[in-house]
Amino acid sequence: MTTIAIEQLHVPESLEGEDAADLHAAVEVSRRVRVDTWGNDDLAYTASELLATCHDPYEWYVVLLARVDGEIVGRAGIAMPLADSTDLAHVTLDILPSAQGHGVGRELLEAAEQFVLGENRRIVMVETNHPATTLDWDGGERLEAATGAGYLPLSSREVRFASSAGYQLQQVEQFSACSLPLPQADADRLRAEALSGQDGQYTLHQWMDRCPDQWLADIVRLESTVASVAGDDGTAEEAWTGERIRESEALAAAGGRHTLVSAAEDIHTGHVIGFTSISVLGHREDVAFQDDTVVLQEHRGRDVGMLIKVANLELLAHQFPHVRTVYTWNAPDNTYMLGVNAKLGFVPAGITGQWHKDFIFNK
Template sequence: MSETTIEQLRIPDSLDGDLAADFLEAVEVSRLVRRHTWGNDELAYTAEELFDQCHDPYEWYVVLVARKGGAIVGRAGIALPLDDNTELAHVTLDVLPTAEGMGLGRKLLEAAETFVRGENRQIVMVETNHPAATLEEGTGDPIPATHGSGVLPMSSREARFAFSAGYDLEQVEQFSACALPVRAGLTEELAAKAARTHNSGYAIHQWVDSCPEEWAQDIARLEQSLGPDGVAQEPWDVARLREAEELSVLTGRHSMVSAAECLETGALVAFTSISILGHRSDVAFQDDTVVELSHKGKDVGLLIKVSNMDQLVREFPQARTVYTWNAPENSYMLSVNAELGYVSAGMTGQWRKDFNAV
């Protein structure tokens, strides 16, 4: 039986030539794992996307690979923020289905933790993915999340793996998909419903990639708004907004934003954004949706999400699927998504290990 080895992957200078062969093989491992998990490869990084991530000026991205008989059969991606949250490291594990049951996941995670400790990071976050079909089979011994109302069953192999490795389940999110195009007339119907609720008290403003200067301060303020636990988010201002927009454009990503202006005050009070990756325009991702507390309960969230779906179809008619993640307790946004045609595909778990607490 051939020995399994784990080593750090050299990031090539380009995707051309023999020096990129190992990098491309590691990308293929990730693609096959996601296809096995979700039934398609729409959530898999392309080689270009992972290459861009490895050159992100705000994040150091390291890849460890597991080899068996010379072939790469698993990988651990380690993302280390360089600007904010420098105590954190995010680890993504991929092991080929044909190599499962050999302890490779544990070996990769241990190697990643050793690397992280060497970089003086105190907290490691690991994500587990749980398709809806596997959760329906899971029974007994629920693991409750530290934040929110989500749970995962101990009968899940992925949950059991993270739990046995000493990780605490911090948060669970519902993962949903919406097939495009949506039913003809649906967005018009939902926009009319929203208008009846808030008596047409809001105007919609839209843009792609760059926020108009007149709304930049409002968007920064909304980004800075308090989180669900009453804890302020990372500092946001117009300079940081422009920096984020510039980085997005440099990686080829496009962002579509729809924001709601309160006609009584003239200020933006809500926005939502959808991203299209630079190297794959058939898949879109629903990003942040923020509504000021005083404007909740008026279907403003429905209004902006419907408007942004229209913008997506108009600007990127080739898009075929939109994916989104929501906290299970966010019943309003889940109901809005259901009205738009989102269907639950499963759950993702965010697991945390604090080395200072071990």
């Protein structure tokens, strides 16, 4: 019988010394899980990133460790917002493949649930990851998401685990990858197609790491649009302010992360009406992540999204020529952005499932 010990990670002051050994071990567990899931460690984080996350001013981040015979074989990351959504917790589970099937995941999840309940959090969100090669696209029973489009196959081990633990599939997102650089001929063609129907209405602005003061209020407004949509599942999203953006920029800089932004200004109003951003992590130079792309409703349908995304990929190639892959996540019913991404060369890599458990209704 396997004896599993669950304990809370002690967050060290630095990454040096013996007291940081458990943090490094937890990071290695997560890295190995991502290699097993996706075939590479592109989505793995570093010890320095985990340490920074544990000091995030916008959320309280706790890590629970699972040991078997003294070895760390699993971890649960618990993220609890500190401003809005204070009844919510996000739990991320990572279990070494060699330790799966022995109850480690179940014990870790139950321990995480008890922890967040003790902190008066009543809604728990968990995520499952499904590479494209493991998905049954052609048949078999499937579980539909409660919101939006998309589903997951009931044959999936992760689906069975989350369902048996009492979680409901809230939504799914398509995970896609794009190889770089974008061929110049394709970039020129896509930009020309986008500009052809805009009658010179939009002016492009670009920056890295820090939003110019001139556009800060417009970016706050656009970010708030994203937050209002994200909160459609009943959870509140923390309000965006100029101060929050500046603090986020400072945190990114402290962690060595760079953010590249391309934005479109409507020349008739003098306001930025859309932007797209890409993040480049501080610990590696070959991978980047497509973040938000937002265009105000009244300017959609005019290929503003394509215009700014092509420009941002070119900015990325200029500033970080060693980046070989950009990853992104999209709701499967966001057909416009999925179409834009397909034209840019993004191909499906898998699906992520967002699961929800409300303990008020699960008593």
